[in-house]
Amino acid sequence: xxxxxxxxxxxxxxxxxxxxxxxxxxxxxxxxxxxxxxxxxxxxxxxxxxxxxxxxxxxxxxxxxxxxxxxxxxxxxxxxxxxxxxxxxxxxxxxxxxxxxxxxxxxx
Amino acid sequence: xxxxxxxxxxxxxxxxxxxxxxxxxxxxxxxxxxxxxxxxxxxxxxxxxxxxxxxxxxxxxxxxxxxxxxxxxxxxxxxxxxxxxxxxxxxxxxxxxxxxxxxxxxxxxxxxxxxxxxxxxxxxxxxxxxxxxxxxxxxxxxxxxxxxxxxxxxxxxxxxxxxxxxxxxxxxxxxxxxxxxxxxxxxxxxxxxxxxxxxxxxxxxxxxxxxxxxxxxxxxxxxxxxxxxxxxxxxxxxxxxxxxxxxxxxxxxxxxxxxxxxxxxxxxxxxxxxxxxxxxxxxxxxxxxxxxxxxxxxxxxxxxxxxxxxxxxxxxxxxxxxxxxxxxxxxxxxxxxxxxxxxxxxxxxxxxxxxxxxxxxxxxxxxxxxxxxxxxxxxxxxxxxxxxxxxxxxxxxxxxxxxxxxxxxxxxxxxxx
Numbered sequence: 001x002x003x004x005x006x007x008x009x010x011x012x013x014x015x016x017x018x019x020x021x022x023x024x025x026x027x028x029x030x031x032x033x034x035x036x037x038x039x040x041x042x043x044x045x046x047x048x049x050x051x052x053x054x055x056x057x058x059x060x061x062x063x064x065x066x067x068x069x070x071x072x073x074x075x076x077x078x079x080x081x082x083x084x085x086x087x088x089x090x091x092x093x094x095x096x097x098x099x100x101x102x103x104x105x106x107x108x
Numbered sequence: 109x110x111x112x113x114x115x116x117x118x119x120x121x122x123x124x125x126x127x128x129x130x131x132x133x134x135x136x137x138x139x140x141x142x143x144x145x146x147x148x149x150x151x152x153x154x155x156x157x158x159x160x161x162x163x164x165x166x167x168x169x170x171x172x173x174x175x176x177x178x179x180x181x182x183x184x185x186x187x188x189x190x191x192x193x194x195x196x197x198x199x200x201x202x203x204x205x206x207x208x209x210x211x212x213x214x215x216x217x218x219x220x221x222x223x224x225x226x227x228x229x230x231x232x233x234x235x236x237x238x239x240x241x242x243x244x245x246x247x248x249x250x251x252x253x254x255x256x257x258x259x260x261x262x263x264x265x266x267x268x269x270x271x272x273x274x275x276x277x278x279x280x281x282x283x284x285x286x287x288x289x290x291x292x293x294x295x296x297x298x299x300x301x302x303x304x305x306x307x308x309x310x311x312x313x314x315x316x317x318x319x320x321x322x323x324x325x326x327x328x329x330x331x332x333x334x335x336x337x338x339x340x341x342x343x344x345x346x347x348x349x350x351x352x353x354x355x356x357x358x359x360x361x362x363x364x365x366x367x368x369x370x371x372x373x374x375x376x377x378x379x380x381x382x383x384x385x386x387x388x389x390x391x392x393x394x395x396x397x398x399x400x401x402x403x404x405x406x407x408x409x410x411x412x413x414x415x416x417x418x419x420x421x422x423x424x425x426x427x428x429x430x431x432x433x434x435x436x437x438x439x440x441x442x443x444x445x446x447x448x449x450x451x452x453x454x455x456x457x458x459x460x461x462x463x464x465x466x467x468x469x470x471x472x473x474x475x476x477x478x479x480x481x482x483x484x485x486x487x488x489x490x491x492x493x494x495x496x497x498x499x500x501x502x503x504x505x506x507x508x509x510x511x512x513x514x515x516x517x518x519x520x521x522x523x524x525x
Contacts, residue, residue: 014125016142048122048149049142052174055154055248059175080118083111084152085249 004035004103006096009043013050022056029064036061037099041072051084058089067091071099119260122150126264130271139271140172147242147264148174151257155245156226159184160272161191161238168241171272175245176221184217194231195238201262203253206230210243228253230261232269239269239276296395300347307350310357320438323494325349327434328427330490331471334478335430344396345427351399352406352431355385382407383416398425406431411465429468433459433475436467441498449498452505460512469516480509 005028012018025036038057040046046054061068071093073081081087093099129142144158155175159168167183197205206228213229214221225245232240242265247253307321328349332342359381385403394400405419405428412420424432440455450458463472481487483503495502 016138016145047125048118048147049125049145051149051152052145053149055148055152056175058248059154079114083114083118085247085251086152088250089248 003033004037004100005033006037006039006099008039008041011042011044013043013053014045014047015049018050018053022053022060025057026060029060029066033066035067035069035103037069037071037093037096037103039071039096039099040074040077043077044074046077046080051080051086054081054086058086062089067103069093069099069102071096119150119263122146122260122264123267126267130267130274136275137172139275140268143264143268143271144172144174144242147261147268148244150260150264151253152248153244153246154248157221157243158232158240158268158272159243160240161186161232163188163191163238166191171240184220191238194241195233195236197231201230201258203228203255203258206253206258213241213243228258228261230258230265232265232272234269234273239273242268299395303347303350306354310351310353320442321350321353323438323442324352324431324434326490326494327437327475328430330478331430331434331474332427334474334481335470340396344394344399345402345430347394347396348399348402348427349431349434351389352385352403352435353381354388354403355381355383357388358384379407379415398427401425402427402431404428406435408432409466410468414466424468426468429471433467433471437475441495452495452499452502453508456505456508456512460515463516473513473516476509476512480506480513483509 005025007021007024007028009018009021012021021038025038028036036057038054058068068089069091070081072095073092078092081090091099091102093102126143126146129139129146132139132142140158144156147153148156155173157170157173157176159170161168162183165183166185166188168186169183194209197209209229209231210226214226221243226243227246228244230242230244231238232242242261244261247257304322307325310321311318325346326349329342329346332345337345359378382404386400389400389403392399402425404416405414405424408414408417408419408424408428409432410421410424410429412418436458437455440450440458441452443449459467459472459475463469478487479491482489482492483506492502
């Protein structure tokens, strides 16, 4: 949507097939997106594989100087991200609309 | 939930998930990638690599990596003393040890990880032997690695070491199994070539029956296949055919090449050959069952009037009953010192007349079915190719074969044992 791409994490962030999320994020960044929104509404569990995949997404976003926003994250997952230090690199939004607002606010 | 408990829970979950991944022996690369993801994600580390140790070549080879800006060299050297030191360090590594080892690696191999900063190095150790190393960059939190982090990472690294070692051992086992299989196939080949040489030696002695042993082997093979024997059993009966007359090696040459039918004395001399064959073949460890017995019993008869032991009916091993028929068929369809080859119809008439007395009816039926199927083009021409040199218009016996099968009824398959 405009400069932002929305990617739905679903239930992939606990197995190796979650690497496709990283690939999709990189693809969006290479095509010029300035912001990535990852929607966690269908994600119950993020295990260590998922954390590693998300760290890869963080790396890719930083290399492209793009903004990274996580939306619809449940409380348990939010605490995990906070504990592991991911929140240094990411903004949190309650839902997709709020995430898109954050993207709009940041644009000149 | 407080942070410490959450951290513990996250670590336990990583260990549990890692156990499942290590058990995936089907795809080594996928196991490695998953396991490395789990290790990185346990503490949210941004980049790193796993390198496997080759003790033959004294090198480390990167087998999986993430987030490194440049691909490292495929192999980098490590001397044995260093490898031994790392293996010793494995169990008691602190954060500062791990950092010191990383610094040392970067100093020794400045081009190895280019602009990517490696902060810690963990040895992968199984049974006090170095399997490889894990090198790791900074944490996503930006904080330094703590001893608690090292404890978590070391526990995970031990599992990865086991996974890599198991894969290596499995590869060794597979390689040795393949080597053994090659050796076994080589030995079988030597055995078969030796048997062929023996068959040629047997037939050379008897100048009227050049190629007889090989033909008997091939006729036996056709009959056994028609009876539905396994490939292994078919190979065995073929070998038995090649060797069935090996006892003739001890029979006087003048008796074997006599242009006259044998006298009682010569017959006694000649009738020694099945027992002699058994004595020659018994001490050898054949890869197939009952080879010596088939040589011993190929002149027995279903009615018990054969030699050397006068066995009757089912007492005669099935393989020997096949060789009996094959031997008789070749004897009647080739020239002998005392008579010319017989017309095919006469040969089949002889089989019909002697079925049940000399020959096993099931074997006769199998022979007739095989012969018929070749004449009718339903099977490869094996019998026909062997006969074509001596006979024309072989297909003329088709009605006779059909009648014999009708006379003797539908056979029950005989098996080797």
